[in-house]
Amino acid sequence: MTRTARPIRRSEHPTGPTEAGLGDVLAEISADADRRTHAAMSPEWNFIAALLNLTREEAVEVLALVHADDLADHLSKSVFVMIRIIVEQRGEQPTPQAVAALARGLGDKLAPLMLSADRIALWVAGVYSLGNPITTWSSARQVVEDAYRRRFALIGTRMTQMADAYAPIPDLEELAGDARRDWYTVRSRLITLTTRARQ
Template sequence: MSSQPHSRRRADNTTAAQPTRDLRPVPDPDPVEQVYAAIHEHQAAQMLAEVDPENTFIEALLNTSTAEAADVLQIVTVDDLAAHMPRVILTAITELVHRGRQPTPAEVAGHARGPLNIAPQPSHRSIVLYLAKVYTSRVKSDPWAAAARVIEDSYRRSFAEFGARIEQMADHFAPIEDLEQLTGTAVRQWRNMRERVRQANARSGARTA
């Protein structure tokens, strides 16, 4: 009798065999490594927040005098900021300075207990936490240099915003007169922003000369 069927059965049995599962418990992550990873992640996020131009600008205003803050606010407006929390804090600072009060973190936090001229207004806790994070930043900036960076960022965003609007109008066959009018508005705004950047850089340069 041939042994081939037995050989086939042995081959089939070998093929069907499953690897033995490892039932040993998976060890817990090393808590020390987790702590170091969390610290590293926090430091990286903190550094990104500290070098953000808008956070840097707010930090500079919180450390300046009432008179200098008033001068800076002559060339920087809330519309120059993109992120909402810096816009909220700048609104509070502007209101304080217009009342002749120094925009210290305590003054800003106290003023923000009431309604601000911006919506939506974050919770008071969120405002206080943001002030603490920005004020304790290791990056200390000259208010005029920080103002120049903020305006320049706004200047760049304006190119993209006007460009998108002009492109959209052109794609929808808007009247040429409307396109020319919007382009003229954009050019006037860009000239204003360019001049404000120049003024801020000049004041910053004068402080360091």
């Protein structure tokens, strides 16, 4: 019995990359590059990068004028708190290695914050290697200025909601008074940081 050889056909399901697939990959690479560029210009990222390059004595001076709630980004704020622990409680220099070691020591305590030691270490390494000029006081000033502006937006929204809900006048006045005192303290820090940034 003679068998006829079957013609070789191209697979209907190619295993190699398709033109559409390559387009998706290139689009994601481009989007990732855009995200990295945006992050590299972030005042908060640059502020953390500056802190990671300071001595303990220099960091103490900066930490006296910047608070954790001045930072909006979750990772930036978390690492800032860790840097404060390293500098103020442990009396050490806030190096990337010190932050990574603290993160490893915290272990499972990071889970409620949706963080892990590995994620923090990778993020810190990325921030530390941004390659931007170290402008500690300018970056700190910008972080606090952004926080100051956010406070106006937050209180404005809250007052609008209360006014629309016909909240008692004394409650509105109390909110405005508390906000003004808060603005004053943040503004005082901002003035000091602006002076230092210009020196």
